[in-house]
Amino acid sequence: MAEDRKPNRLLNESSPYLLQHAHNPVDWYPWGEEALQKARQEDKPILVSIGYAACHWCHVMEHQSFEKEEIAAVMNAHFVCIKVDREERPDVDAVYMDAVHAMGLQGGWPLNVFLNSEAKPFYGGTYFPPKQWVGLLQNIAEAYQKDREKLDKSAEQFVEHLNRSELEKYGLGQSNFHVREDDFKLMGYNFSTRFDRKLGGLGQAPKFPMPTNYLFLLRYHHHTSDQTALNQVNLTLREMAYGGIYDQIGGGFARYSVDAEWLVPHFEKMLYDNGQLVTLYAEAYQATRETLYHEVVYETIRFVERELMSPEGGFYSSLDADSEGEEGKFYTFTKDELHEILGSEEPLFSKYYHATAAGNFEHGRNILHRRTSDEEFARAHELEVEVLQDMVQNWKNKLMEVRAKRIRPGLDDKILTSWNALMLKGLADAYYVFGNDHFLDLALRNANFLLQNLKRGEKLYHNYKQGKATIDGFLEDYAYLIRAFTRLYEVTFDEQWLQQAKQLTDYTLEHFFDEGEGLFFFTDQSSEKLIARKKEIIDNVTPASNSVMATNLHFLGLYFDEDRYISLSNEMLAKVKDLLVKEPSHLSNWATLYFHKLTPTAEVAISGKEAARMRDELSAFYIPNMILLGTSNGQSKLALLEDKVALDGKTTIYVCYNKTCQLPVHNAAAALEQLQGMQQKTKFPPL
Template identity: 80%
Template sequence: MAKEIQPNRLIKESSPYLLQHAYNPVDWYPWGHEALQKARQEDKPIIVSIGYAACHWCHVMEHQSFENHKIAEVMNKHFVCIKVDREERPDVDAVYMDALQAMGLQGGWPLNVILTPEAKPFYGGTYFPPQQWVSLLANVAEAYEKNRKELDTSAEQFAQHLNRSELESYGLKPDELSLREEDFRLMFYNFSTRFDKQHGGLAPAPKFPMPTDWLFLLRYHHHTQDEQALEHLKRTLQEMAFGGLYDQVGGGFARYSVDAEWLVPHFEKMLYDNAQLITLYAEAYQATRETLYHDVVYETIGFVERELMSTEGSFYSSLDADSEGEEGRFYTFTKDELHEILGSEEPLFSKYYHATAAGNFEHGRNILHRRISDERFAKENELELDVLQDMVQTWKEQLMDVRAKRIRPGLDDKILTSWNALMLKALADAYYVFGNKHFVDLALQNAHFILDKLKKSDKLYHNYKKGHATIDGFLEDYALLIRAFLRLYEVTFDEQWLQEAKDLADYTLQNFFDKAEGMFFFTDKSAEKLIARKKEIFDNVIPSSNSVMATNLHYLGLYFDEARYTELSDSMLARMKELVIKEPTHLSNWACLFFLKLTPTAEVAIVGAKAPEMRAELSSFYLPNTLLTGSINEGSKVPLLQDRTSINKKTTVYVCYNKACQLPVHTAAEALEQLQGRQQPSKFPSL
């Protein structure tokens, strides 16, 4: 009888990624005091292996190396081995990713770093093939025994580097905020040098969606009417939605495309990508009225609700890239499979979605994608547009029925506050633009879940699973939730959400803020002390927590008429401004904040029985530098609504800039005229 495999310590964890490694022969520990103490007591180096559940190459390395008993013997004999879910512990990941880059190596996951018993890094890398991995371990073990002093010296140097301030590293010093039109233009010019003018996005491949990049272009075009910005934005959004990056059958976006044409995705689907892309396409629809963007929003919300939503109203983290041992198998089809499903309509389907007998992916399979609009396809194939669109909808339903019978990609069912906040805001944004009550119902359900399960007293937790929240919140949790609550207030006028946002912001100022540098740390002052306490300033696929906080403070300063918020927001942007101008593609959310401050933000107060209806009328127009507040009843505690009353018992709108108000009006059209009169496109010439 075969000996039963005993699990390691990870069996007690809640993270799906850690649980995937619970039956490895490697003697894994989760990150924590027990593992670090063991390393010090036994004077052993530490392997920290960091990944996440939807990471394809993490699975490959696990199968090749961590399930290999001989390799596990080497790891267990010479090292203390720690597994980290980067999504649960972004603080640990940030420290050791920074260390890897300080070693001159390209970052990515799996991230494998070797530390001294004091948790100081001295070597690292990403994916290693099995022979290379075991050879590296043998060399490190020998060097640790024979050249310990040199390794300790190297580790100490890396530790000193990690403790150097991010702002100091880039020479970012305090400054007065100057807001010049030519600086805004220069941001766009520097951004545009990386445009892929053929396929959209930024060159070179691989290509990530990067939603805040395109939100910046939307705002830039609104301010300048520069057609180059709008053209590139529309090309990018269309190419992403037509490509294999987008699930043409079930909706939703994969994490990135490996090629320049957005054709071949890395098939994992992340909540944070899809949430932000809902926001992006909703806002782009508001600005352009492109039907494609409407469809993408509705289909992507449908995907998230169908496949990532819990019964409690929260949202799970991700879907794996792999199923049945193959990347993308769940989403792809052979030509024969398509013929069996669609019968006589298969040739037209294959023409529409570019499926071939040879396939465009592994094993003769096809990644479905489009190249042209429905209007053009219908014309070229002598079809009525509505007939084509009915056929496409039927095809999607037929393929979804087939996919429902396939083995599904793995689900990472942990719930993260920060990612749920992004989805909460996305739903509120979609409701703001489209007025679909179902969207705001989902948003409110999620908001109440977060308050009930992930907030205790005045603190947030980062994670939740099976009734338990175990990790203290990071700045990203607070920052993104504040932003979501501010948006939820704008679409409901329920002052609970505005007050929640203010309370959370005040908590961050007490517990995350570094007065010496005028920026926020990523971790709470009461959090576990790592070898470095980091600040997140660069925008990535998710905007940096400091740029989001600076934006939150901008809005809170207006809502509550508190100069301390506004002044801090200004000083944070002032410190970053020169770098934003030089590197806008890495700081696009900071560039969006620059837009908010370049001209005064419109403060719109709506008072009266029909305040929600008036808000709905105004929100159908693209007014990206506008803040909405409102109340059905008079006597609101919101400072922006103080002394605002409905006149002659009619719902009344007050449009104000810099504490100076226009004449009160009673129709959305009149308010819109006041808003557009102050937000006219700039006539400054293009660079």
């Protein structure tokens, strides 16, 4: 067994991914000065191998190559070998992923990059089969001895590329800030050209959820009343919720589907996906009142609480795709297994979830999925909807009991600030929409955990495990947590959360902001210096940290009447606008910020004993371009709440735009009328 081998240096690490490799015969080092210094002293090339604990192909390459003595011997003889958990060190991953792309190669994980002794890259790739891997190792070792000058020259060119400005790379530059209806319309049109109008999502396989895309499309529809955008949101959210990418029995989403139908996932479940998807489905429910979205939010939160929440209140990072050496075994069932569990109800269950004797996955197993609504299924099988739904819940309970006895997928139990912040915001959003006090309790517990364990003084840390936080926070940690704390203020009116958000914002401006380019670096100026200091502007499965910071500056500028914040936000958006209009699906969080600036953001202040109830009444309506603030006792340090008092002893709502307020009102319906009247909508023709 691997554990019988002498451990390498990774045994002292906290990352589950690094610990998975701690008994490899490869002489792995963690990323750090010890390994880099060894390479310089011995003038050896460096192999940096990057992955994460829930990565299926990372496991495959480990089993096929890194666990093999003969392959490890080649690696140890010719290279200083470094293992990196990309989730712990997204800065290292970003630098060397960019390098591989610059080499004209396809990126992905595992990411294997070869560096010279100065940590400068000259070659790389992703997964390699064993024979090909050994051949590559031998060729590179030989080239490093015979053609060192050529490799070093190539490495210098890659480093030069890595240090190019992101704005220069995408052909962007300084431009004056302005937002226009025509550009917004063009964003919507350009977005629509990528719609898969049959199966939802964008383009073909593989398909990722990409929550920021649909949050933008919800706002696009809100502003334009364009039904095409809302249809695409509803199609996508329904197909994902019906598909195998969604755990039909236990709730929660897998990372992506390998096909265009959302059927066959890579079964790993990531915290960052589920946090964002709670936000998306909650907001979509608020806009549409679709009961399916309600079900998805509740089941996903139950999954996260049950399987990813630590006793201390933090959220773990992910669940592996594999168990018992097979991908998806924990989540899938054969027809015989289903019959044994469900007895006479199995045929109806199998029709509902499309399970067959042949199966739709490996080894005759079934990925459970739906194709119709409960109403349609009940009608087709002459059942009352309520009776069907009771049966479905009973089926889920029985299958969960069976799954509880199975060998579970591996848990990545490190806690990351940025991903926790996404989940924290999801919980706050779910509480705002559904009013479920348990969601707020979970959110507050998590927020206090983060403050107690991942914030020291003014500074954040990125990771936490077993009482230790060891890695300096990245911009994503600050950006996502600022956004989550701002939202937490809106659903509690507890000003400590808004003050925390402002303090963190001011820290980022001092330690991350590049005055010359007007954007934020990904790393703190006091953190470890890599061969390049990157900026993140493209929105991906998670939104780019710069787009989130620009959004934070917009909202906090309103809350604190900070013109500098607003100005910086405008300038950041102006820099990416040209690319945003052309490629909105790659900058969809920026597109959402554009929406917020297209019409004035409403400032809704509630003062009086019934402030929380009035906020809850407003939450029944989808008002995406609004900040909420309030006080139940008339005490506040916020300038926006000055002079906004409860009139005649009644709780009072003030609806304001651009520092100008409407007449105060005493009920949510009147405030809603003011909001709808002031936010003038430009009606665009359908896409």
